[in-house]
Amino acid sequence: MHSGRRTAIAAVAVLCAGPALGGCLGIGGDPDAGTNGVGKLPAASIERQAKTAAAGAHALRLAGTVVSGGQSYRLDMRLRDNGGVGEVSSKAGTFQLLRVGDDLYLKAGADFYGDGDDKDSQAAAAKLNGKYVKVPPGDPAYQQFSGFTDKKVLLADLFVLDGEVSVGDHRKVDAVKTIALNGSRGGSLDVSLKGTPYPLRYVRANGAGTLTLSDWGQDFTLAAPAKSQVVDYGSTVGTTPKK
Template identity: 55%
Template sequence: MTAIPQGRTRKSVLAGAMCALVVTGAGLTGCGGEDPDAGTNGVGKLAPAKIQSRTQSAARAAETVRLSGAVISNKRTYKLDMRLKDDGGTGSVTSKGVTFRLLRVDEQLFIKADADFWDHQDGKGDDGTTDATAAGKLEGMYVKVPKGDPAYQQLSVFTDKDVLLDGLLALHGELATDGRHEQNGIRTIRLTGDEGSGGKLDISLEGKPYPLLLVRAAGAGTLRLTDWDKDFALEAPAKNETVDYGQQLPSS
């Protein structure tokens, strides 16, 4: 029987112990030569800039997505739950404790809210009705937003898939990867800007490299991106559910 040199035995034991420590402490694999990217879409092997490019391309090409979470802009917090596709979107927006629903089908934009949303002061309109009276008539109705009204540009942004994704998915500063993670059972690679201060983005390692979780720079909110390519119905409301004020919305 050939004896194993003592030095080689010590090295083998040490290597095995180190591998066990890495696997146990960090939840990683690969000490036995396994590829951590086996069975993934391969983006984890790419340079950070290439990962970002692949992710943005996948997001733009997707037919639908659902965005939920919070966005902070100009010191104001907007809680979103929007389902979006190329020709419009639908969902809810909450700001300052007031929730309203948005629906856009092609270029037609509608807003639906309760009376409190419309009733901000008890003034009188040109027709002599008070704000409270008008608010009561608008409650639960889809109010059409005229394209010429300033509110159209402000609100339609929340229903525009490409505009929202292009604006939200941009990380700031030097790009880097920050390990492997998991979102709702899906393996992800985390991309960061300026070590996280410029934002963090978890990207799926399974199937298409869709972004799944965004932590915006400077604490400007966190968003989940789900239901990629899951179709949903998008139709204009019936006429008996709609109010059309013509060229200008009532003040809100």
């Protein structure tokens, strides 16, 4: 072996000796090195910082699955303090939700409405096809779907971990390092270890869905649809979406 090569090997051995060994081999070391330091805190402090960060962001994107009222929904929503917009899928079909202030609009194809057999229902459904339906606040559909567009309501659900909350493993959501908070009776919340400690993933207890959160603080346009695209379903159509 050439003396130069022996010298290089010896130098690497010195660098990797002791505490540095784990770093040379890609194991061990401090998992919180280069992070925002949140992973070193107690569970209650991590949860508090994540809650504060979430409340302080004026916009975000939320996507994934959630079980509500015994039904499973897949969501892909953009949320702001004054409303939200996005797509929801369920066994009844796929539809779009838009809420601006207190005004909730639902947009879907004709198959989403009526039972498909009755001629009157078919005619009513045809009027709704591809239109934004303005849902009156007193309608059951308003109560059922408005929560999917409500940033405050959805974020409050993130911080419901069943049982005693403890600090879990270091993980990743996409390429971002996270620290997990685990409920002793189910549920987990991944909190970002990069920059602001936003919640990035929420796994609901008892298989009730998984949500990912992204685009924190990234604004987007939220506006009511043109009047020509809106049907007032409370006074004009008199039908309700299939459940």
